[in-house]
Amino acid sequence: MQLNLKFRFCLLSFCLFLVVFTGKGQSSTFAYNYAKTIVKAEALLNRGFFSEALAKFKMVADNSKDLDQKAKALFFTGKINSVYLDQQEKALKLFNRILTNYPESSAASDAFFETGIILFDLKQYQKAYSVFTRYEKKYPGNPRRKSAKIWADISKELFENKRKINKKSKIERVKNVEETVLRVLVKNPAKRIEVLSTNNIVISDNASRKMYYSGWGPVVLTEKSNRILVNGHNTGLSACRIRSDALVIRINGSRFRGFFTIHAKQNSLSAINHVNLEEYLYGVIPEEMPTKWDKQALMAQAVAARTYALCMRNKNRHEKYNIEATTAAQVYGGYSAETMRTTAAVKATNGQVMTHNGRLIIAYFHSNSGGHTEDPVNVWNVKIPYLQAVPDNFSAAAPGNGWEFFLSFKDIKNSLNKNGLNIGRIKQLQIEEKSPSGRNRKIRILTEKGALNISGNLFRASIGEAKIKSTMFNVISCSKGILFKGRGYGHGVGMSQWGARKMAMTGSNYKDILKYYYQGIKIVMIDNLHFSSA
Numbered sequence: 001m002q003l004n005l006k007f008r009f010c011l012l013s014f015c016l017f018l019v020v021f022t023g024k025g026q027s028s029t030f031a032y033n034y035a036k037t038i039v040k041a042e043a044l045l046n047r048g049f050f051s052e053a054l055a056k057f058k059m060v061a062d063n064s065k066d067l068d069q070k071a072k073a074l075f076f077t078g079k080i081n082s083v084y085l086d087q088q089e090k091a092l093k094l095f096n097r098i099l100t101n102y103p104e105s106s107a108a109s110d111a112f113f114e115t116g117i118i119l120f121d122l123k124q125y126q127k128a129y130s131v132f133t134r135y136e137k138k139y140p141g142n143p144r145r146k147s148a149k150i151w152a153d154i155s156k157e158l159f160e161n162k163r164k165i166n167k168k169s170k171i172e173r174v175k176n177v178e179e180t181v182l183r184v185l186v187k188n189p190a191k192r193i194e195v196l197s198t199n200n201i202v203i204s205d206n207a208s209r210k211m212y213y214s215g216w217g218p219v220v221l222t223e224k225s226n227r228i229l230v231n232g233h234n235t236g237l238s239a240c241r242i243r244s245d246a247l248v249i250r251i252n253g254s255r256f257r258g259f260f261t262i263h264a265k266q267n268s269l270s271a272i273n274h275v276n277l278e279e280y281l282y283g284v285i286p287e288e289m290p291t292k293w294d295k296q297a298l299m300a301q302a303v304a305a306r307t308y309a310l311c312m313r314n315k316n317r318h319e320k321y322n323i324e325a326t327t328a329a330q331v332y333g334g335y336s337a338e339t340m341r342t343t344a345a346v347k348a349t350n351g352q353v354m355t356h357n358g359r360l361i362i363a364y365f366h367s368n369s370g371g372h373t374e375d376p377v378n379v380w381n382v383k384i385p386y387l388q389a390v391p392d393n394f395s396a397a398a399p400g401n402g403w404e405f406f407l408s409f410k411d412i413k414n415s416l417n418k419n420g421l422n423i424g425r426i427k428q429l430q431i432e433e434k435s436p437s438g439r440n441r442k443i444r445i446l447t448e449k450g451a452l453n454i455s456g457n458l459f460r461a462s463i464g465e466a467k468i469k470s471t472m473f474n475v476i477s478c479s480k481g482i483l484f485k486g487r488g489y490g491h492g493v494g495m496s497q498w499g500a501r502k503m504a505m506t507g508s509n510y511k512d513i514l515k516y517y518y519q520g521i522k523i524v525m526i527d528n529l530h531f532s533s534a
Helices: 002-021 034-046 050-063 067-084 088-101 108-121 125-138 145-159 277-282 295-315 340-348 409-418 456-463 497-505 510-517
Strands: 171-173 181-190 193-196 201-205 211-215 219-224 227-230 239-244 249-251 254-256 259-265 268-276 352-356 402-408 426-434 440-447 450-455 473-477 481-487 522-525 530-532
Touching: 034 050, 034 067, 050 067, 050 456, 067 088, 067 108, 067 295, 088 108, 108 125, 108 145, 125 145, 181 277, 219 259, 219 268, 227 239, 227 259, 239 249, 249 259, 268 277, 277 295, 277 340, 295 340, 295 352, 295 497, 295 510, 402 409, 409 426, 409 440, 409 456, 409 481, 426 473, 440 456, 450 456, 497 510, 510 522
Parallel strands: none
Antiparallel strands: 171 530, 181 268, 193 219, 193 249, 201 211, 201 239, 219 227, 239 259, 249 254, 259 268, 352 522, 402 481, 426 440, 440 450, 473 481
16 A cells, blocks of 8 residues: 555656646657758748748747757858847847857858948947957858958958048948849749840959950859850859840849849859839839728838838848848839839829837838738747737738638648647647747647647748748637637738728828838938948
8 A cells, every 4th residue: 555655656746747847838749850941941031931930940940959959940040030130239249149059060151251241230330349359269160251351351450440430431322212222032943044135245254344245135144163155155153244225124024213233153054133212112012912902001102112222222231132032021023013003103202211219110011900910029039119010900901811721630730740849639629828929829629649738830830831820819629630810910000001091092191101010110212321342
């Protein structure tokens, strides 16, 4: 009897240990494929779903035992915080964590370089100079060493007060929108790029500007051994510049204003459109909002898109391109997408941007809030004062606001496993926690292997953003699977495009719309703003 009681006590203690060890009810029998999770997260980031990617990177950083995987996940988390969330201090802490705890990882050199860039952005020029000079010595064979030398020189001259801010400076004052050029990645990767124009085409070395080709075309560019071939002839160039005297130039069937740089790398080509900011917006607004919508809604979209583009230009000035032409940033269709109504909306708001406390905001927008916008703290775990959640009855009655999608338990299991999990048969799915706006923060999945808790964003990313349109949903279970009934489309942060349409239809002007969805902002001209370039 005494032995039996002791055995029962030990068994009870072991069960309690399991509950404590598994924390939030997640069984230790689950095995994650973190390498696959990182690949999926990078793919999401490249498609513009950075909030969903952030959830995956965080899972790897928090749980993987592989030091290189942890460092890589921390680096991407830092980049997302710096570029997309304007959280430079948080990014610095993450990069420092990599350099302190994982100095031999493949992500360490990138973390070192990005630390210098952020310090420069924060105008801590002497610290930036120190970082870039140490980078040169620590990574002598790294391709970014030359860039580090340039940034070190700029930083040194600035902190020694020997550099003045003028047109030739690496710090430029944007006096008008005509001076502002964006570098937009429009083709990547491409095996073949065909160039057509109604006028002469000139191809030159991107570095020396030495002309390689001049003619009426067509011109076909391909890649071989990281070099560009023009009509089958090897130029010996890894990067070239393409110009035409015509208004537009045709690249793989699509027409664009401005000129292009073509880069050869890893068995493919990439095409970057260098285009004036306002002309860039001509090709963005018709891709982001239906052209027949009310003019005031189109104007609100133009100011939001202009603000976002300038913000990304500033943050990515040291990269080959500032912004992508896909949902990874803003969809850009070039001259081929332009319409009279959307171009008129851009011209009506020429040069207007949104600022908060004197700085450009990150002007996030989404399709439909489902009736209430979301606070970024519930999506990305960061506080952004001008992006607070607000009631949004303007979106509540929008077409397609309500949606539903049925998934079998098997489909859910397969989707989760393809994204790095290793779970067995699913028995039930429960909503564990909702945000004040009604979106699902935590979801609990009961399986034959135990219970699994994941964030709403991670669940949506694993199942698919087109299937689960937002994290604002309820679940109805049956023996065959689950019916998801939801509202809204997108992350819910910032301006609801359908809400903007409704506000415009009921008499609000574009400034009213913007100030409703972005709190405490000012709408100003870019004339007095300063941007860094490289």
